[in-house]
Amino acid sequence: MLIEDIQVSYRKIPLHTPFKTALRTATEIESITIIIHLENGMVGKGEAAPTWVITGDSAQSIQAALEGPIKQAILHQDLSHFQTLLAAVQNSCIGNTSAKAAADMALYDAYSKWLNIPLYQLLGDNQSLHTSMTVGVDDPAKMAADAKKWVEAGYSRLKIKVGSKPELDIARVSAIREAIPTDVLLRLDANQGWRPKQAVQLIKEMERMDSGIEFIEQPVKAKDLEGLKFVTDHVQTAIMADESIFSPLDAFTIVSGHYVDLLNIKLMKCGGIRNALSIANLAMVHRIPCMIGSMMESSYSVGAAAHFAAAHPNVLYYDLDAPLWLVEQPTVIDYQGEKLHLSSAAGIGTVNQPKD
Structure with a gap:
């Protein structure tokens, strides 16, 4: 063909x-x-x-x-x-x-x-998916209001963007925690915004506050692997690599060196599903769970990532809310609150036909 x-x-x-x-x-x-x-x-x-x-x-x-x-x-x-x-x-x-x-x-x-x-069948199976919802970085009161809004919409996991002004991050987390139920899990994403010792200090303070943090994503600069390991080794909260990992070779370096507890796989970083499979398989051998994430992308490319995630047993966390930020309706993923459903049609599929 x-x-x-x-x-x-x-x-x-x-x-x-x-x-x-x-x-x-x-x-x-x-x-x-x-x-x-x-x-x-x-x-x-x-x-x-x-x-x-x-x-x-x-x-x-x-x-x-x-x-x-x-x-x-x-x-x-x-x-x-x-x-x-x-x-x-x-x-x-x-x-x-x-x-x-x-x-x-x-x-x-x-x-x-x-x-x-369907693509998920080519790759493996179709396990259930549920996404977190992102709260963008802002002043503490605005972030708390946004967090409350998403919890009321049915989300049980929130991804909290921090790191733009580290001196505000404790107040941001505290305000959010006070605004939402204690059973809602928080996933912090510093987007490389902290220094290693600063990250340890902030995370330990959040641990003392009993902030209900599930894990913290990319606390330090992407290339600072020793700083990443320093943070991982000095806090109780799980640490996830994101911008530090692009390729299967990056994954090998990070998991073999015990730099983090978790990996964030994104198709735009690693070059597609083929390399995503290699990263997830390698991490599984080292007993390092993975999350599937995305950039700000269309529902089609996020849908491809969702098919991969649904099929792989070592992808245990899902951050696939990007299409929900767009003015156009998702065409590949059917979002039912925090739950995601994939089309059983051949290929990546189409759940809803786009409007003319």
Whole structure:
């Protein structure tokens, strides 16, 4: 089954509410779509979103990689050589993980459609999923109000963005904790905003406050692995790596060195489902659980991540709320409060048809 044509397009999607972290404030996302056309008329679709401050990829660089070396690597090739094509995407150029993720998911979509099975079935099974909801970084009173709103909407896990002004983070967590029931778990994401000793001091104070924190994500700079290990070794709360881990090689370094307790896998960072599987498998051998996360992305690429997460036994945590921040309705994931449901249609599927 030959790949006859590859098309790449670009669009912007506004957010209904600004998304604030220690690294940036987003009011819209850019999304680059790749469509792989097979000779039998079937298509495979993938999408990527640029996040300058994390991946270093821009919309222009993603589009250039897809239309250049990646297209050259797989155009007119036979889809039946699926694993060879996945490897060809990864070997087509250096870096460009977001572009590779889009092409990778398009191949997975096309291949599972060819087999007439949903993507999660190609990858494994379909376990139930439930997402946390993010509370953007802001002043303590605003964050507490937002947290209360999401709890009242049915979310039992909140991802709390901190780190932009570390001196406010204790007050932020305290205000949120006072505003919501004690059984709601908090997941803090510092987005590299703390220094190692500062992180230990802040986390220990939160532990003394009995803040109900499930884990803390990326407390220090991505490249500061020794600082990451220092934090992990000096607090009781579980520590998760996010920006520190892009590739399977990064995962090997981090898990073999016991730098953290948990890993956050994102398709835009690691280059797609193929590498995500390698990271999750490697972490499972070392008994390090994983979370599936996303950048601010469309529901289609988040849906591909959800299929991977639903199928892998070592992905135990889910942070897939990005589509709920967009003005357009999700088309791949059916959100029922914090619970997620995937389409049983072949490929990545479509839950709701987009409006004209």
